[in-house]
Amino acid sequence: MSPPPDPPAPARPLSLGVIFLTLYIDLVGFSIIFPLAPSLMEYYLRVDGQSGVLGWLLVQSSAVSRALGHDQGYAAVLLGGVVMSFYSILQFIFSPIWGALSDHHGRRPVLLVTVAGTALGYLIWIFSGSFWLFLASRLISGTFSGNLSVATAAVADVTTRQDRSKAMGIVGAAFGLGLVTGPALGGIAAALHLDFLTGHPGLARWGINPFSVPALLALAMCLLNQVWVYRRFKETLPPSARAAVRDERVRNPLQAILLLDNADARRANIVAFVYSVAFVAMETSVTFLATQRFNYGVTQNTELLVWLGFFSILTQGYLVRKLLKTMAEVKVLALGLVLLSAALLAVAVAGQPWLLYAGLAVTAVGYGLVNSSTTGLISLYAGASEQGRVLGVFRSLGSLCRAITPLLAGIVFWGFGATPLFIGAAVISVASLVLARRLPQPAK
Secondary structure (H helix, E strand, O other), rough: OOOOOOOOOOOOOOOOOHHHHHHHHHHHHOOOOHHHHHHHHHHHHHHHOOOOHHHHHHHHHHHHHHOOOHHHHHHHHHHHHHHHHHHHHHHHHHHHHHHHHHHHHHHHHHHHOOOOOOOHHHHHHHHOOHHHHHHHHHHHHHOOOOHHHHHHHHHHHOOHHHHHHHHHHHHHHHHHHHHHHHHHHHHHHHHHHHHHHHHHHHHHOOOOOOOOOHHHHHHHHHHHHHHHHHHOOOOOOOOHHOOOOOOOOOOOOOHHHHOOOHHHHHHHHHHHHHHHHHHHHHHHHHOOOHHHHOOHHHHHHHHHHHHHHHHHHHHHHHHHHOOOOOHHHHHHHHHHHHHHHHHHHHHHHHOOOHHHHHHHHHHHHHHHHHHHHHHHHHHHHOOOHHHHHHHHHHHHHHHHHHHHHHHHHHHHHHHHHHHHHHHHHHHHHHHHHHHOOOOOOOOO
């Protein structure tokens, strides 16, 4: 059963714009590394690939690659996926913990701690001339990456139940805009740094490497976020709500998911995880599909991802708010899953670039509807004193998906081809639609 509606919240001094910028700045810094991943692995394999942690990981990756019938080049790609997934695995572990701590102590202090910890990770990245330092920077940043779930919980604190899902669309738009801006800045910063390092080779003794400028830019964004939160982010969770939180031990993430005592929130989190598997499989494989079928290069693939991001931002920042004025969240969720399933099938069989672009546009619209409505539903199912914990579970599941799905999708893509992978993603999306039919519309 859904909990009874929360009492009307008093007017609060914090606006959604402050939360939007908090999320946006954080995600720009987080996603700067995305376009650099292949070059990062190439650099560290050249520097440290014969010994130590990286050498051991390469041996294991080579064994898996040979078992799958691929060469050493595929082993490097597989290794890169494993290394980049460390961050998401740590998000999976710590998001529920930071969310629960914010329910006890308030959003603002937890945000200040997590942003500062993330900044420390970026600082180490600047001087990561060796792989173990780079890995340490990713481990630290991943550990403190729970600020996304905390900021999302703050949205629930400052909105009424009637406007909750519309506001979550703004959160999705901040995610989309940050994930479009960050990779572009990362590519530009890396290009600038190559020229700088050539003129100052002595800096290598301090661990300065070809990716120190993107790391410096990520650190600058993080410090800007720290100042922004300190000066503008006023506490959103009143002492009365903090006092109502049950004093229980924070479980490990799998227990937190499976043992949620809120049955509706638990079901909605499962729906969110299942559809995320379908979307992330598409997201991480579509550029390989475009390269194979249409001989796309870096520039064309970048344009393809910007196209996908544009429709995602448009949907979550505008379209979903319009639909929710006349449709219930569960119906918006169902519509989004139908669109997502059909679009993934269209991409699977796309024989012309225009069909690929059309399929991706509908995919982004479907995902935007699903993401905003699911986040809103989870928040509405949860009570005022458990927003951080329940939304932390939601973010944790998303991180688990981003940790394991790219590796599994890569194995399917290179082992069976693009068409079976995208048809499989469509089937998974249909499965989430079936699960979503059991979700009740929450009271407002």
